[in-house]
Amino acid sequence: MLDMIIRNGQVYDGTGNPWTYLDVGIKNGRIVKLGKLHEQEAKVEIDAKGLAVSPGFIDTHVHSDLLCTKPDIHKIKVLQGVTMELLGQDGISVAPVTDQTKPLWQKQLRGLNGDIGEWPWHSIEEYLDFLSESALAGNVTYLVPHGAVRTLVMGFEGRRATNEEMQKMRELVEEGMRQGAVGLSSGLIYPPNLYSCKEELIEICKGAAKYDGCFVVHMRNESNHILEAIDEMLDVARGSGVRLHISHFKVIGRRNRASFQKALEKMDQARAEGIEVTFDQYPYTAGSTVLHALLPPWMHDGGTEELLAKLKDEDIRSKIKADFDHNHDFENWVESCGWGNIVIASVTTEKNRAAEGKNLLQIAAMRETSPADAVFDLLLEENAGVTMVISWGEEADITNALGHPLQIVGSDGIFGGKPHPRLYGTFPRILGRFVREQQILTMSEAIRHMTGAPAQLLRLKDRGYIAEGYWADIVIFDPNTVADQATYEEPLLEPIGIHYVLVNGEMAVNNSIFTGKTAGKVIRREEISLKIT
Template sequence: MLDIVIRNGQVYDGTGNPWTRLDIGIHDGRIVKIGQLHDSEAVRVIEAEGLAVSPGFIDTHVHSDLLCTKPDIHKIKVLQGVTTELLGQDGISVAPVNEQTKPLWQKQLRGLNGDIGDWPWNSIGEYLQFLSRSTLAGNVAYLVPHGAVRTLVMGFEGRRATTEEMRKMRELVEEGMRQGAVGLSSGLVYPPNLFSCKEELIELCKGAAKYDGCFVVHMRNESNHILEALDEMIDVARRSSVRLHISHFKVIGRNNRGNFQQALEKMDQARAEGIEITFDQYPYTAGSTVLHALLPPWMHNGGTEELLAKLQDPEIRRRIKDDFENNHDFENWVESCGWGKIVIASVTSEKNRVVEGKNLLEIAEMRGTTPADAVFELLLEENAGVTMVISWGEEEDITNALKHPMQIVGSDGIFGGKPHPRLYGTFPRILGRFVREKEVLALSEAIRHMTGAPAQLLRLKDRGYITEGYWADIVIFDPLTVTDQATYEQPLLEPIGIKYVLVNGKLAVDNSSFTGLTAGTVIRNEEISLKIT
């Protein structure tokens, strides 16, 4: 007897092919039969007439590294059809650490990844074991974070690495890959990653490529110098033979929109050259990150503790304000977007909860100060545990990128406070607004961008497609009603139209409600698993 049969659905297999009317039989967590199964007995039959049946969505950019262990908080991911997430993003995550760097990263990441108390791990292997013992609503995979590796070798020093330091960092990357990571990540606007040179990135990427890992990167610049930043990343991939994946591809600021098409063409040229390159993107014209990302690079030398100490110096504040107004060489969000488009998403203290959802012009007026000083004060009061939402572009750019064959859907969702609506709405928004309403791309192709394409990027051997023998990560939704409801004003509204979600053959979502079943698992580097067995 089968555990579950899904009958009469419109099956989209994840390849981009049009749907086929097929039944799906599931047993022991896997898809065991596909065909006409009307005579097959099952413990549970799901009647999917008129519904789309798709592989579970794979979110290639998340910040669920800690809160994935809290199903009551994390359940929003399965409620929008996400069955697998890629952790360890932007080069700033929770492992590897040691007893000296752990408290630094706990403080630095509190605003981004949340707080679950003590971290009972140091190595990537220990962290993945911790996740394996936790209750996970969905599956997770992990990237070796560049910044965590760098701090083990160099601390938060704002300088180039020596050849010997690069060698040690590469060894740590390779160790993380052997322990199960699926690739390497960096965020070249975040400390300490931003202090690295191209040669350091090439050396570390060689370590990831040795174990067939990918390189997932927030580029050094997404505004005035985006084309140069993209050239740098393509050359890193060329010289290291790593698969390159650009995080949350966008072009910041109206004055730079002309670079959008040129950037896409550069990626096409890289593919033609033989470099495997892809990018992910969220379907919104605003981004979200930590508030201290507004500050110029020189402020990050030494880490968060030193940053907060510097902010108490009036002369340093004056220098930062001058950079906001006159420095075009770094990712200057203030110059590109303006104070009125920077909104505080979350703080850690109750006393400042009133600023959540307000932009920096409004907060400055509330406090009787300048927007820059409001930033400085909030960072000090919250020990840097503040996130923001920034409006950066136009929807036309989103639609142009969505249609590109290299595009993959990634939410970049951040929990806490009044978050960016992408946390609750990314995948249903693609299906509702951009597929059904705007007809930007066919439903079959949109599903490929959410399933088969990320599975190819991560070299997943048995997920991302509806195929016999594959794990039963499946989402069933109504293509006529599916949509997001979360907005910037009300970002915690759940999507509609996602009817059923299976994770490893277990119903995580039944009739649009979270069941409480936590069948998620840790997905480790397949090459390493083969070697271990």
């Protein structure tokens, strides 16, 4: 007898093929039979007539590195069909650390990743062991974060690495890969990653390439200099042999929209050249990150403590304001988007809770000060633990990239306060708004972008597809009703139309309700085959 049979559903296998009518038989957490299973019986049967049966969605850009251990908070991921997440993003994550660097990263990441108290780990292996012993609603896997490695070698120093330091960083990347990471990440607008040069990136990427890992990167610029930033990343891929994946691809600022198509063309040309490049994208015209990312690069030298000390100096404040107004050489969100398009998403104290959901012009008016001084004061009052939402572009640019064969869906969701609605709505929004309503891409194409394509990126051996022998990470949803409900005004509204979600064959979502099951696993590199299904 089987453990479960899903009958009568329209099965999308994750390859991009059209759906087909198949019953899905599950035993011991895996898919063991596909076909017309009339003669088979199971302990649990689901009638999926009129519903779509898909592999579980794989979110390739998240910030759940700590809160994935809190199912009551993290459950929104499985409620929208996500059964696997790629942790360790933007080069700024929680391992590896030492006793000296751990408190620096705890402070640096509090606004981005939340706070679960003490971190009982140092190495990537110890961190992954900690996750394995935690209650996980979904599966997770990990990237070696560039910034964590760089601080082990040279702290938060704002300078170019020596050749010897670059080699030490590469060796640490290799160690992280051997301990189970599936690739390397960097975020080249975040300290200390932003101080790295192309040569450093090439050297550390060799460490990931040695183990067929990917390089997942928030590029140095996504606005005025995006084309140069893409060229830099393609040079890194050429020089190291690494597989390149560009995070949350977009072009910031309406005046830069002409660069959007040119950027896609550069990636197509790189593919034609033989460079394995992909990108992920969230289906919204606003982004979200930590508030201190507004500040120019020179402010981040020395880490968060020094940044906060500098913000108390009026001369330094004046210099930052001048950069906001006139400096085009860094990722100047203020110049590209304007104060009115920057909204505070979360703070850490009750004192400033009223700021959540308000833009910086409104907050400046409340405080009777300038928007820049409002930013400086908020960062000081919150010990830098503030996140923001920034409107950056037009939906036409999103739809232009959604159907591109290199596109993969990633939410970049951040927990806390009044978050960006992508945390609660990314995957159902693709299926409802952009498949059913706007018909930008077909259902089978959309599901490939959420399942088979990220499985290929991560070199997953037995996940990402509905196939015999694969783990039963499965989503069952109504293609006629599935939709996001989260908005910028009410970002905590759960999606509709997703009826069942299985994680490793266990029912995580039943009739659109989280069951409390925590069957998620930590997927380590040594468990992943180099074979691509």
